Amino acid sequence: MTVLDLMGGLATGLVSGFTSGLLGVSPGGGLVVFAVLLLGAEQHMAQGLSLIAQIPPTSAAGIRRYWDGGSRVAVSMLVWLGLGFLLGGVIGALIANRVAAAVLQWAYVIYLLLLAALMLCRSSVRQAEAAAVDPRGGALLAVGCAAGVSSGFLGIGGGLATVVGLSAVLGMAQHRAQMISLVLTLVPATIPSAWIYWQHGVLPAWSTLVAVIIGLAVGTDLGARLASRVAPARLRVLLVCFVLLMAFYMTLKAIR
Template identity: 30%
Template sequence: MTQPSRPSILILAVLGAVTGLLSGLFGIGGGVVLVPMLVMFLGFQQRLAAGTSVAAILPAAVVGGIGYSLQGNVDWLAALLLAAGIVVGAQIGSYLLSRIPTGFLRWMFMAFLLGVVISLWFVIPQRDAVIDVTLLTGALLVVTGLITGVLSGLLGVGGGVVVVPVLMFFFGASDLVAKGTSLIMLIPGSISGTLGNARRRNVDLRSAAVLGIAASVLSPLGSVIATHIPPFWSNVAFSVLLAFILGQMLFKTLRSGKK
């Protein structure tokens, strides 16, 4: 799949920097922000934007995950269990990506954003909460990773927007541990999804490299800022950001008449 024009490195770097800051701040790979920006501002087709986003997520996830780890805000066992599922799920998602109509993907992505926005108002964690990993919760973490991987490969999101609320709401994690664990989990998921997308030519590697490098520069700053924001206001800020993106995408979709 080809792109009508090659976006400038400067524009890609700016988008990547914004994505990296938000990635570190909210524990997401940044795809939930990056995919609509690529579609709206640079004219990427939805499928190519999703594949490019999955690849660009990797550097930000590595650097941001290290930042949270140095602060002691990563549950490594939970991250490994989530990663076991996401590696398989990302392959399934990248396979489906090349076979599902673009218009359907756009509406599916917007429905996904709406679900996340609503969930953030019901998940207010405690900073001292931890994940109690048992045999049952371990299995559920793998299943969560599998589902997240499918969404990652299919929608171009890193999976943090799924995993962070789930870890807080269902597994009792603090918001910082949920964010740090999510970023570590995204590393193998991004690699797996990118390999699948590259085989199917659903990724712009040049754009992904510029976006990823720029994102990795500001990702650590976001992780530091996150420690100084109360959990409730962190959720409020994240939900407002996603609601704005959803509104922009819905407006553009309805105006263009795409289905």
């Protein structure tokens, strides 16, 4: 382990944490991309790193910023989402370790493009009507399960799917959806998926993991501070741009 590796781990955590705090998504998606880009990690290892790094409560400071801004969440909503996430996470991880890295890369690209399409097709009228109404348990369970499958299969925490599912599909207000996504990261729901990756031996050195986790904690707080000053419509545009940029990079990586 070199100083360059530690700096790469810290930078990976900072950038991923900043986008997590700003856009309300779990840092998994950014971690996978930036671990490949900055650390040169192989796809399975990047996904294992992402799942392990999301176990500590690195999003706590970012959640506080959203809470201070007026966003709230009912415990019952978190329970439904969490149950779906746990179930989907195990299913996704079991499938992921049976497919080739190239398949995972293309699956990641398709997943990101689908999320971007959902955000672009989002109806502002429907969102305005439903923003004040909490979704029912079945709908939340479905969103949580979809996020869990994406987490276990792609190693990305499921935050993107949670935000898009709550805001674009269920019509929840953007800031609230982003806060709920961050709150879910406090629950170590990635442990079952991370354990499966651990058993397959696809993890980086512990020093790299520690550097990434420190960067996540600092970056998430900085991103959430900025998010409270950005209008919901602009946050949605930033989220779509972020997703499309990740999809573009992963496409280039997959065709090499």
